[in-house]
Amino acid sequence: MAARLGRTIKAVLFQVHSIAGLVLALLLSLVALTGAIMSFEDEIVDHLNAGIMQVAPRQAPALMPDELVARLKAAQDLGKVSAVTLSSDPSAAVHVRFARDERGDRPTSLYVDPYDARVLGSPRGEAFFATVRRLHRWLLIPDDGKGWGRPITGTIALGLIVMLVSGLVLRWPRRAGSVKMWLKPNLGLSGRGLHRSLHTVIGTWVLPVYLTMTLTGLYFSFEWYKDGVTWLLARPHVTAAKMPAKPPRLANSGPVPSIGFDPAWTTFQREEGGRFSRALLTLPGGPGTTIRIRSWGKASLLETTRDEFRIDAVTGQLASAERFTDKTFGEKIIAAIYDIHRGAILGWPGKLAFMMAAILMPLFSVTGILLYLSRRKLRRAAQTPLGRLVPGE
Template sequence: MAARLGHTIKATLFQVHSIAGLVLALLLALIALTGAVMSFEDEIVDHLNAGIMHVAPREMPALMPDELVARLKAGQDLGAVSAVTLSSDPAATVRVRFARDEQGTRPTSLYVDPYDAHVLGSPRGEEFFATVRRLHRWLLIPGDAKGWGRQITGVVAIGLIVMLVSGLVLRWPRRASSVKMWLKPNLGLSGRGLHRSLHAVIGTWVLPVYLVMALTGLWYAFDWYKDGVVWLLARPEVSAARMQPKMSAKPPRAAGHPEQARPIGFDQAWTTFQREEGGRFSRALLTLPAGPGTAIRIRSWAKGMTLEATRDEFRIDAVTGQLVSAERYVDKTFGEKTIAAIYDIHRGAILGWPGKLAFMIAAGLMPLFLVTGILLYLSRRKLRRPAQPPLGQLVPGE
C-alpha cells in the first residue's frame, strides 16, 4: 500500500514537473540568459567608460550640484535632471541622470567634469544593459514595473521553485548517501540515457543557485512576498514603517503663485549630507522626489564598500536642509541586512566575484535543461506510441 502511494505521488510530481517545464521553458531560458549577461555589468561598464570617469584634480573647489546642473543645461535642452552621483574623490566625475520624458523614454545619462560642468560623454553600454534589464525583469512589456511583466516573471519564479522541489524528489536515489550517484553524470550513455543523466545531475549541481535566484527574484515580483519577508526578518517598528504608505511633505508655494510649486534643487540636501557624513563616504547618489514632496533621497556608500547592500540612506528636506531620516547599514539587525542584500544575494555578489561567476555559469546553463527536457519529452511520446504492424501482415478488416 505504501509503495503504491509513493508511486502515485511520484507519478503526479512527474506530471507537474513535465508540464511546468514545457510551459515555462522558453521564459526561464530568456530570464536566465539575460541575468547571466548582467552578472558583470558594473565591471564591464566601468571598463568601457574608464576614459570619462576621471579627471585631473584641481586646486579649485568642485561646483555645487545646482550650479553644475545650471551650467550643464545652459543653452541646451537636456530634459529634467532626476539624480546626480557625487564622489569624495576629487578625480571622480559627476554622473547626471535624467527623468523620463512625456513618451516614457529616459535620456541617456552624462558624465560631467565636477569643476566646470564640461560634458565628458555618455556612458557606453548603458542603453544596452538597460534594455537587457527590462527584458530580464519585465519581458519588455509596456508599463515596466507597473505592467504585467512583473507578475509574469514572478509566476515563472514560482514555477521554477515547483520544478526544483519536484525534480529533487523524483531524483532521490535509493542510495542517497552516494556522492557519485548525485554528482557524476554518466557520459558513457547515449540518446535518452545521456539526456536524462545530464538533466538530472547538472540540475543537482545548480539546484541551490536556482533556488536562491527564484526566492530572491520573488522580492521584485510581488508586494505580498516583499511584505512577508520584511515582517519575518525586520524589527517590528521597521516592518510597520515599511507597510505604511509613504508620505512626503508638500513643497512650499511660490509667493504670488499659490498653485505653482517652487522648484527644488540639490544644494541644501548636499550640504546637510556632507555635514553629517564628513569624509566617511565614497560616493553618494542624490535623487529628487518623483512626486510633489521636497525630501531628497541620498544613498551613500562608505569607502571600500562595493556591495549594493552596504549603503546608508538619508532623506533630507531640499528646502530647509533638515534631516528627515537616516538609515545606516551598521545599525541594522542581521535580518535587516539580509533584506538590504537581496539584490546582491540574487546575483551572487554577496560571495564576491567567485559568487557572481558561479551564478552566471548556472544561469547560462538554463538552456541545457530546456533542450534535454524537450528531448526527454519527445522520446517518452515515441516510446508510448503503439507499434504499427507491418502492412504485409494486415488482414481484412484491419
Template sequence: MAIQHQVGRKIRAALLQLHSIAGLVLALLLSLIALTGVTMSFEDEIVDHLNAGIMQVVPRTTPALLPDELVSRLKAVPDAGKVAGITLSSNPSAAVHIRFARDEQGGRPSSLYVDPYDGRVLGVPRGEDFFAMVRRLHRWLLISGDARGWGRQITGIAALGLIAMLVSGLVLRWPRRASSVKMWLKPNLTLSGRGLHRSLHAVVGTWVLLVYLVMAITGLWYSFDWYKDSVVWLLARPHVAAVKMQLKQPRLSGRSEPAQPVWFDRAWSTLLREESGGFARVQLTLPAGPGTVMRIRSWPKDATLESERNEFRIDAVTGQLISAERYADKTLGEKAIASVLDIHRGAILGWPGKLAFMIAAALMPLFAITGVLLYASRRKLQRSAQPLHGRLVPGE
C-alpha cells in the first residue's frame, strides 16, 4: 500500500510538472488564439449587418447576367484584379459576390458586390479585410506563407499542448468526492490568494474542459496533414477517402499543360442542370493552377449550416461533370468530416453553441492567468521551504 501511494505521488508530481510547463510555454499563445476565435464567433452575422446595403438589389423582370458577362464588365473597374471566384444566389434580390486572386506580391484585392442584372459595382464589403487578418492570426499567427508556412504547425503544437493540459489537469483535479457536483462546478469565492486562484483555475477548467477538447481536436485538422489523412481514413468510406487523397496529389512538375482560357458559363450551365434550381447559393472557384477543372459548392435551400453543401468538380472548358459529392449521400462519419469547422466553432449546435464556445474561448486568459499565478506561488513556497544551505550560491 505504501509503495502504491508513493508511485501515485510520483505520477501526480510528473503530471503536475507536465501541466505547469505546457501551461507556462503556451499560456500567451493559447490566449491569443482563443481571443481571435472569440472575435470570429459571429463573423457572418456581423459582416451581413455591416453590408446589408450592398448585399441586396431591387429584383427586375430582366434576366440576370451570366457569370462571364459579369466578369467582363469588371474589366472597366480600376485595380479589380483577376477574378478567382463568384458566389451567386437563387434569390433575385441578392447581389453577386466577386472574389479576386492573389497578386504577384501575395496580396489579395478586396472583394466586390455587384448587381446581377447590369454588373454595376455596389461596393466593397466592410469588415472583410479585418476578419481576414484575424483569421490569418488565428490560424497561422500572421507568419509568412500562411497555410504553407510554419504558423499552422505552431498552432497545431499549441492544440496538442492544450490536450495534454486538459488530460493532466483532469487527473490532478479529480477530487475524493468525485460524485459531488458542488465540488466540480462551484468555485469557493470565500478564499483569497493562492486558494482562490486554485479554486478558480480548477472550476473554470472543469467548465470549459469539453469545449476546449473539441476545439483542440478539430483545430488539429487545419495544422497537420497526417492528422487530416488519418481522420479521413478512419471516418470516410474507402472510395471516398481515395478520391480525397487523389484530389490532394500535386501535379507533376515535369508535365506542363497548355494554358487554356477558363471561364464560368459552361460549368455554370452544367451545375444548373445537376441541381435543377434546388440551390440557395452557389460558389464557383476557378482552378488555381493551369488545369481546367473548376470546384463548385452548392448550398441547398434547406441548409442551416455552412457544412451542409454539395461539391462538384466540373471541367470549365468542356462542361463535363468530373465528380459530384452530395451532402445527403454522405455517411455520418463523412458528414462529421465536412462539418469540422462548424464543430470547431460550436455552430453545429446553432447560435447557442456558438455563444457557448465564444464564452469558453473568452475565459482562456483567466484560465491562463490563474495558472501562471499558481505556478509562481508554488515556486515561492518551494523556495521558502528549502534549508538555508540549499539557497547559498558558490562562494558564500
C-alpha cells in the first residue's frame, strides 16, 4: 500500500514538474541569462568609464552640491536633477542623475567635475544595463515595477521552486548516501540517457544556488512575502516602521518650497565626518521635503552594507539615522538580500558561481524538452496501430 502511494505521489510530481518546465522554460532562461549578464555590472561599468570617473585633485574646495547643479544647468539645458553621488575622495567625479520627463523617460546621467561643474561625459553601458535590468525584473512590461511585470516574474520564481522540490524528490536515489549517485554525470551515455543524466546531476549541482536566487528574488516581487520576511527577521519596531505614514500635505496657502541638497549635505557631513567613502543624495519624488542619503563606509565591500539617513532639506534637521552596524543579524540579512540574491555576499567567487549557474539554466530547458519529446515518441512506438490488431488482442 505504501509503495503504491509512493508511486502515485511520484507520478503526480512528475506531471507537475513536466508541465511547469514546459510552460516556464523560455521565461526561466530569459530571466536567468539577464541575471548572468548583470553579475559583474559594476566592474564592467567602472572599467568602461574609468576615464570620466576620476579628476585631478586640487587645492580648492569642491563645490557644494547646489552650486554644482546650478552651474551645470546654466551651462546646458538639462532636466530636473533627482540625485547626486558625492565622494570623500578628492579625485572622484560627481555622478548626477535626472528625474523622468513627461514621457516617462529618464535622461542619461552625467559625471561632473566636483571643482568647476564641467561635464566629463555620460557613462557608457548605463542604458544597456538599465534595459537588461528591466527585462530581468519586469520582462520590459510597461510601468516597470508598478505594472504586471513584477507579479509575473514572482510567479516564475514560485514555479521554479516547485520544479526544484519536485525534481529533487523524483531523482532521490535508493543509495542516497552515495556522492557518486548524486554528483557524477554519466557522460558515456548517449541520447535520452545522456539528456537525463545531465538534467538531473547538473540540476543537483545548482539546486542550492537556484533556491537562494528564488527565495531572495521573491522579496522583490510580492509585498506579502516581503512583509513575512520582515516580520520573521526584524525587530518589532522595524516591522512596524516598514510602512511609513504618508508625508503631511503642505498648506494650501503657499507654493511648494524649492529644495536643494546643501542643508542635508551639511548635516550629513557633521554626522558622518570622514567615515564615508561615497554618499547618494536623493531628492523626494513627491511633495515632501525629506532627502534620503545612503552612504557607504570606506571598508564597505557590498552594495547593501550602507547607512541611511533622512534629513529635512529646508531646515537640515536629521529625521532618522539607520546604521548598518546597529542592525541585528536578521536585519542585516534583510539589508543584504540583494547581495545574497546575486552571490556577492561571498565576494567575486560567489558572483562567478551564481553567474555560471544562471548561464546553465537553458541547459535544463533544452534537456527537459528533449526528454519530453522522447517520452512522447516512446509512447507512440509502444501503441500498436489499430489496423494491425487481430481478434483476441
